[in-house]
Structure formats: structure tokens, C-alpha cells
Amino acid sequence: MASTSAGNAAPVVEPHSSVLSWDRARATARDAGEALPAETRPLDGAPSQTAPSQTALSHALAAPLIARTDLPSFDTSAMDGWAVSGPGPWRLTGGEVLAGDAPSPLAAGDAVGIATGAPLPPGATSVLRREHGRVDGERLADLVGGRSDGQDVRPRGRECSQGEVLLPAGTTVTPAVLGMAAAAGYDRLEVHRRPSAELLVLGDELLSSGPPRDGRVRDALSPMLVPWLQGCADVVGCRRLPDELDALREAISASTADVVITTGSTAAGPVDHLHTALAELGARLLVDSVAVRPGHPMLLAELPSGGRLVGLPGNPLAAVAGVVTLAMPLLDRLGGRSEVENRTARAGDLLPHPGSTRLVPVLVRDGVAQPLPFGGPAMLRGLTLADGLAVLPPSEGPLPEGDVEVLPLPWG
Numbered sequence: 001m002a003s004t005s006a007g008n009a010a011p012v013v014e015p016h017s018s019v020l021s022w023d024r025a026r027a028t029a030r031d032a033g034e035a036l037p038a039e040t041r042p043l044d045g046a047p048s049q050t051a052p053s054q055t056a057l058s059h060a061l062a063a064p065l066i067a068r069t070d071l072p073s074f075d076t077s078a079m080d081g082w083a084v085s086g087p088g089p090w091r092l093t094g095g096e097v098l099a100g101d102a103p104s105p106l107a108a109g110d111a112v113g114i115a116t117g118a119p120l121p122p123g124a125t126s127v128l129r130r131e132h133g134r135v136d137g138e139r140l141a142d143l144v145g146g147r148s149d150g151q152d153v154r155p156r157g158r159e160c161s162q163g164e165v166l167l168p169a170g171t172t173v174t175p176a177v178l179g180m181a182a183a184a185g186y187d188r189l190e191v192h193r194r195p196s197a198e199l200l201v202l203g204d205e206l207l208s209s210g211p212p213r214d215g216r217v218r219d220a221l222s223p224m225l226v227p228w229l230q231g232c233a234d235v236v237g238c239r240r241l242p243d244e245l246d247a248l249r250e251a252i253s254a255s256t257a258d259v260v261i262t263t264g265s266t267a268a269g270p271v272d273h274l275h276t277a278l279a280e281l282g283a284r285l286l287v288d289s290v291a292v293r294p295g296h297p298m299l300l301a302e303l304p305s306g307g308r309l310v311g312l313p314g315n316p317l318a319a320v321a322g323v324v325t326l327a328m329p330l331l332d333r334l335g336g337r338s339e340v341e342n343r344t345a346r347a348g349d350l351l352p353h354p355g356s357t358r359l360v361p362v363l364v365r366d367g368v369a370q371p372l373p374f375g376g377p378a379m380l381r382g383l384t385l386a387d388g389l390a391v392l393p394p395s396e397g398p399l400p401e402g403d404v405e406v407l408p409l410p411w412g
């Protein structure tokens with residue numbers, strides 16, 4: 001294939017012509033797409049080591065989760081013991097009411113054995129725990145006393161009523177949501193399709209195994225970003241590419257992913273071909289450099305195919321800044337996830353940058369966000385200990401008194 005790299009008639013590209021504020025950049029990423037269509041997916045399926053999960057897990061609800069019945073759907077015994085009617089002592093009627101039974105009514109003064117989870121017989125007023133009763137022939141005595149109506153009974157509708165909105169559309173389906181949906185009577189959920197993402201990791205100097213050597217470094221981004229992105233996207237590929245314009249342009253144009261994510265090559269170094277490749281492909285830059293430290297050369301582009309491309313800088317912590325600033329907001333939007341409110345914490349010894357937002361790996365203890373050591377752009381050591389990234393707005397002097405926003409990390 002003919003090369004269009006520098007020296008031929010390649011378009012002249014001046015990177016980073018319009019720097020966006022961090023807030024604008026995030027909002028632009030969030031607005032750079034629409035939620036993907038809805039589909040229905042089962043709550044569970046046979047686990048497979050090879051095939052991706054077909055269940056609704058990690059998708060966003062496309063419709064509110066509405067209770068299909070009252071929960072519990074019948075008055076339920078909360079303990080093993082006896083269903084009793086009125087004050088004791090009681091006359092035992094014999095037999096046991098088990099979970100799944102449809103018990104006969106209980107007359108005043110009567111008691112019947114009952115298991116946890118069994119429906120309360122009509123006429124029963126409370127449940128006496130097995131360890132609180134003594135049976136003497138047909139007579140059951142209360143060893144504790146002070147009995148009140150409804151004791152050890154889970155009344156119908158205590159958790160929710162039929163028709164009640166349990167969760168709004170846009171909620172991410174977690175294991176807890178799957179369990180709640182099953183309890184509320186669902187077999188399948190209407191969820192948004194998750195976006196597909198392909199990761200292209202650029203750099204001739206990158207090694208995929210062993211220690212750094214001969215001036216080369218280990219690729220730290222593939223192992224970190226694939227599982228990170230899998231939280232909200234189907235990662236359909238992760239490829240290493242050499243620092244060659246043709247290879248980069250081909251890989252971008254061949255990708256069928258909703259979002260192509262590149263690492264490295266965002267700056268204006270001798271082998272940083274990303275801007276040129278995008279220009280040659282006719283891509284439109286939506287974000288081209290952000291006033292954020294680290295990570296300022298990050299970019300977001302609309303590809304002629306309709307897909308999006310997020311360019312993460314090569315320095316590993318700068319790449320993380322690009323993930324939280326551009327990749328996650330875009331992928332969340334495409335996946336139909338609603339925006340999550342960030343946590344806040346009191347600012348510890350955090351130093352702002354005069355002209356840029358700073359993203360700082362922090363440990364939050366007793367409500368105070370303290371910076372971690374080893375938080376430089378080329379380092380990941382601080383991040384390994386962090387439970388969030390503090391967002392420090394640009395400021396000439398020290399931060400104003402008060403709270404800072406703390407972006408969550410997937411493991412935080």
C-alpha cells in the first residue's frame with residue numbers, strides 16, 4: 001500500500017489547536033452519541049469460559065424496573081416455629097405448614113407448626129419461634145411472653161407493592177439487580193446494547209512480556225485497560241500496532257467497533273501519527289486537547305464510519321485521565337447508563353494547577369482525600385493504592401476551603 005506518511009502529500013495537521021476545559025471535554029464526550037437500542041436479555045444463563053455473557057448483567061436498564069407483585073407476595077413466617085392465633089397458651093392442631101403450601105385457616109386460640117418462608121395461615125396473628133415455645137401434649141406455651149401481633153411475620157408488601165418503581169431506567173444491572181429482578185418476577189430485562197470497543201495500543205518501544213530492557217518498556221496499558229473497559233463495553237479486540245501511519249490508518253478504518261480507543265501517539269513527536277491518520281481518514285475532531293493534568297493531549301473524534309475514536313495519551317496515568325474524561329462518559333452514554341453522582345471529600349494536601357484541572361490519585365480516609373505518592377503522569381504506583389481520583393479545579397493559589405469531587409475507580 002502507498003505510504004502517505006510525512007514526506008508525501010499528507011495533510012498538514014496542527015494538533016491541539018483548541019484546548020477544552022475538563023468539564024467541557026467530559027460533557028462533549030457524553031454528548032458525542034446516543035444510547036444504543038434496547039434488547040431483552042435473560043437474568044441468568046449457563047456460565048461459559050469462552051463465550052461472552054448473554055445475560056443482562058452490566059447492561060443498563062432501558063426501562064424502569066417495576067415490581068410485578070407485592071414483595072413478599074403473601075404474609076410469610078420469618079422463623080421456624082408455630083403460627084399462633086391470639087394470645088397463648090394455644091392448642092396445637094397438628095401438622096406443619098411448609099414453604100410453598102397453601103395453609104388452611106387457623107381458629108382463635110390454635111397454633112400450627114410452620115417453617116421459615118411458609119405462608120401464614122389466614123387467622124394467624126404472629127409466629128412463635130421454636131426456641132421460645134414448649135409443647136406439652138396438644139398444648140403450646142409461650143416461654144417468653146410480651147407477644148405482639150405480627151411478631152416474626154414478614155407482612156405482604158413490606159419490601160414493595162405491585163407497580164412500584166424499584167429502579168429507574170439507566171441503572172446498571174449489577175448482581176444485586178439481577179437478584180432483585182428475579183424476586184420481583186422477571187425472567188428477562190429490557191436493557192441497552194453495550195457499545196463495542198477496540199483497543200489499539202501504539203508504540204514500537206512496547207514489550208508484551210518480561211522486564212523492560214534495551215530502552216524499551218512493558219506495555220502497561222493493555223492489561224489495565226481491557227478489564228477496565230469491559231465494565232461498560234464489549235471489548236472486541238486489543239491489538240498492538242507499530243508507530244507507522246499506514247498501519248494506524250488501516251486499523252482505524254477497518255475497525256467495526258462503536259468506539260476505537262488508541263493509546264499513545266497523541267502528541268506531536270516524530271512518530272506520533274494519530275492526528276495525521278485522523279485527518280487522512282476525514283475524521284472530525286470533537287475534542288483535541290484538554291486543560292487537564294495529566295493527559296492534556298487526549299482527543300475524541302467522530303469517524304466517517306459513524307464510530308468514535310478516543311485517543312488516550314501514552315503516559316500510563318495520562319491514559320487513565322483520558323479514560324475517566326472521555327472514554328467512560330462516551331461509553332456510558334452509548335450504553336444508556338445514567339450519570340452517577342460523584343463522591344466528594346474534604347481536600348487534604350492537594351495542590352491545584354493554575355491553568356488546568358488536576359486529577360490526583362487519592363486515598364480517602366475519614367472523609368479527607370489525601371494525595372498518594374508516585375502520582376506522576378508516567379507512573380501507576382500511586383493509582384494501585386487509590387480509591388479515587390480527586391478533581392482539582394484550576395486555581396492560581398491554594399484550593400478554596402471545602403470539598404473536592406472524587407471520581408470513583410472501578411475497584412474503589
Ligand SMILES: Nc1nc2c(c(=O)[nH]1)N[C@H]1C(S)=C(S)[C@@H](COP(=O)(O)OP(=O)(O)OC[C@H]3O[C@@H](n4cnc5c(N)ncnc54)[C@H](O)[C@@H]3O)O[C@H]1N2
Nearest residue numbers: 203218219220221264265266267272295296313314315318
Ligand atoms: N513537545 C511536547 N512533548 C510532549 C508534550 C507536549 O505538550 N509537548 N506532552 C507530553 C504529554 S503531557 C504526554 S501525556 C505525552 C503524550 O504522548 P503520546 O500520547 O504521543 O504517547 P507516546 O509518545 O507514544 O508515549 C509517551 C510515553 O508513554 C509511554 N507509553 C506509551 N504507551 C505505553 C504503554 N502501552 N504502556 C506503558 N507506557 C507507554 C511511552 O513509552 C512514552 O514514555 O507527550 C508528552 N510530550
Ligand code: MOO
Nearest residue numbers: 294295296318377
Ligand atoms: O498528559 Mo502528560 O501530563 O505527561 O501525562
